[in-house]
Amino acid sequence: MKLSSRYNQVNIFTSLIALIITGVIYYVVIHFILTDKLDKDLAVEENEINQYVKTYQKLPLPASYIDQQVHYKEVKEINQAREFSYTTYYNAKEQEIEPGRSLITTIALNDKKYVVTITKSRVESEDLVRIILFITLGITCFLLISLILINRFVLNSLWKPFYTLLNQMKAYQVSRMGKINRVPTKIDEFNELNDSAIAMAASVQQDYKELKSFTDNASHEMMTPLAVINSKLDSLLQTEPFTKSQGALLEDIYQAVGRLSRLNQSLLLLAKIENNLIPDLQDIDMKELLESKIRQFQELFEKDGLQLIHQLESCQLRMSKYLVDILMNNLFSNAVRHNHKGGLIEVRLQKDSLQLINTGRDAGLEGQLFDRFSKSAPSEGLGLGLAISKQICALYGFTIAYTYQNEKHFFTVHF
């Protein structure tokens, strides 16, 4: 739920309740006031009748006006208290029963006792109350509608800077060295948000840069000692004879050093691709390249008795020769390394995609295949091949995806 619609809900709900309550109070108060006025009028009439009786010692004529009627009724005993009450009366002119308010009182005249009923029409005051009610209702509706409209249009435009900023943050990618631009607004909160977002992006970028240059520098710095170890090992090897166990030790060291330097080079390469430091763009004929790769890997295919099926359409790409080479090497090496003896490798090149399909020892792979250092336990690889492949693809806007179907592993690159 959007903040504005939530705000709308609360706003409209409370306004509605407030308006209903005030409406009710309004109605009750007005009603009370009008009734009070009627009662006063009735009292005045009573007073006039009393005056008349006192002066003339007789009852005034029972008058019957349009909106006022006076009745007299002789009674023996006065057991009627003075009281106001709501009644109805017959309006002779309109020929209909109308609501009224009557005052029942008593009067004594020459030993006779009368009950006097003075009735006044309530129509006017009822009408007045009704009009007031309608006006109140009208104002309520108008208020609600204008509230909704304000919320819809004004709030939306008020929140605009927020959404602009939000979209920028969504699109922000630290690896692309993107920037968050200032959204012009006069609202303090948004300005503050804006500042914080910009500051955060800058500090994230700074950290990212430092981390990257750290990888780069660390790998570089490691190269020299590695070169020393390597050359010293080579020199040591020339000082034979060794015993057999010394030979085995040396071999193990060679393996480890070799692995370490490959690891180091891969990390450096990753850092370089991320920094887009490999600019040598050129037109690559993928069909030609793949044919030469297939030749290059022929020996490996044969060794494991792998059957190769290829289906190559012509495809032109513009990328670094160096990187496309690495990408193809990684994909082919994986297809060979994770295959079983007598397995199958299929290469399908189309105008906009390349697919490498291979049978394999493992069932479908799961998890973060393209993450750094993710690899199956028995794998001899460094666990960087696919991470590098993914980076290379990302650099040129390609996508690389993995699927597992019919006991085959599919690696698909969409150009």
Place this chain on the structure above:
Amino acid sequence: MKILIIEDEQAVLESILTYFTEEGNICEYASNYLMASEKIALYNYDCILLDLGLPDGEGLNLLEELKKLKKKDGVLIISARHSLDDKLAGLDLGADDYLVKPFHLSELKARVSAIVRRKNYDGHNVIVFNEINVDVFAMQTSVNEQTITLTRKEFDLLVYFLSNKGKVVTKNAMAEHLWGDEMDIANDFDFIYTHIKNLRKKLMEAGAKDYLHSVYGIGYKFGTS
């Protein structure tokens, strides 16, 4: 051959010096830009091994100096910087080859030998080792004047061994030499066994002595001993 090694890392320098010093080779070294610049101006070398990251100057500038002096010394750049730009710039400035640290000394030797051969025997590029004759340019091998047919990889291996004769060459180095380090199959040495077995068989069938010796499973040594 006469070689100048420009390298500031003492340990690496020593190793290279030891590896390259043998009969017929004269190795000199410079551990900074100034020293290197002087030596380049004063003497001629068959090959200069140039480390780009020198403490007192940019190695690439030495290439420009060489160019200015109109010298024809072969240059092999050795650098810890695995940078395509450096490589292209170096080759552009007249370097013959580019090798990234860390490297195998045998690989270094093979590359230096190749450069020296190219420089010295224009078009007539033959390595002679006792009864074995290898024409690198024409890719032909003969034993006792009798031509034998080698596959590309066997030929490459033989040239590699001849450049490193008398040295123990590791399987790692051979694998990287034959397949490149990017192919990431460096742990799979079955290929090496097969190729070496075939090469040895072909050489011996043609009447050559058995020069290929396995060394403790680490590698092989090509030589008379």
